Amino acid sequence: MALEHAILVSLSEQPASGLELTRRFDRSIGFFWSATHQQIYRVLARMERDAWVHARTVAQHGRADKKVYAVTPAGGRELARWIGSPMAGDPFRSEVAVRLRGASYGDRSAVLAEVRGLRAEHATRLAHYELLEKRDFPDPAALSGHDLDVYLVLRGGIRLERFWVGWLTEYLDAHGPYDGSDHGADA
Amino acid sequence: MALEHAILVSLSEQPASGLELTRRFDRSIGFFWSATHQQIYRVLARMERDAWVHARTVAQHGRADKKVYAVTPAGGRELARWIGSPMAGDPFRSEVAVRLRGASYGDRSAVLAEVRGLRAEHATRLAHYELLEKRDFPDPAALSGHDLDVYLVLRGGIRLERFWVGWLTEYLDAHGPYDGSDHGADA
DNA sequence: ACCACCTATGCAACTCGTTGCACAGAGTGG
DNA sequence: CCACTCTGTGCAACGAGTTGCATAGGTGGT
Incomplete structure (x- = not known):
């Protein structure tokens, strides 16, 4: 449904191979x-058939040839149409x-351990995103156009990770009369 | 993948027809x-074949008969296994x-209008969830077991809607040097 | 009597996405 | 030289999910 359009956005930013x-x-x-390479290849083939993108075969140094795709005018029109729909x-x-809702039908302590691990993953991702924010967008107020959009989507990622860490923490606090630290391995 | 287990959770709370x-x-x-009725019927049929649930045909007042499904011991074991996995x-x-990332390849003002509408939807949903919270869980500290889980998942919904409202507001603030109020209809 | 509508269940066809595998060229190590 | 690995592309089969339609009994309106 939208993978085509995600690819159009990405290729509009910069042409690329599969x-x-x-x-x-x-x-x-x-x-x-997210998308696997097989799905991307298949969709790219369809998009080329529909003339939304155009492939140019590029011979490389030692590696195999690659097909670099770029958005055609028709592809650009389709993207603009979709953006406005x-x-x-x-x-x-x-x-x-x-799982959280069904936890009482299984092993509660196992769920809590899984949730701790999950929270740790989200905390790690959050830290990574915040690093990207500092490194790539030191002065957000100066941004405009597409750069601003890229920044704002990163902000969305940061907010989403905060949502996860916040929610899972609330869950653990409500279920664990223990402290926040782990006596075990994860977290 | 998980629809079976979502159904097991729901039927564990209370048996039901398709x-x-x-x-x-x-x-x-x-x-x-989310799931459509067709998908639910199909998965229910498979689950009955695998003996995770058992159907009991119930004749009704005037309406057509319905098949009320309940979780079998084997279904309960499967649910417990999945919860712990x-x-x-x-x-x-x-x-x-x-779309937000690709907005510069289309009509920016149309995107902003769509985002305002979307933010309004999420704000409405948030208000609804908060109402449910007040109405159904006046004293969260007293909850435990499955009731607590239901409450915490609702809390997740509330936090998620706040994420959306917050993010979309940040987007609008960054792109609209206008005020927050609408000169039009939505928002 | 007829038509429209509601509940309740279900089939068929299609799209989307994942998983597993295949193949070809080119570099790397024993 | 042979096996291994990496890049790059791709097919085939499957499962998950959506859309459209079918059916069958009951209810209510005109």
């Missing part, structure tokens, strides 16, 4: 949209929430 | 997991984020 796109989807774009809120689908 | 489950997935459970963080996949 594998390069895959790496982006494991990094910056991947903060809010009505926006639906993202459906929130959380396996974690299902 | 349509009743569908309504739950449009309400409380649906805050963090390693928990992966929920992948965050946001079409909204893709």
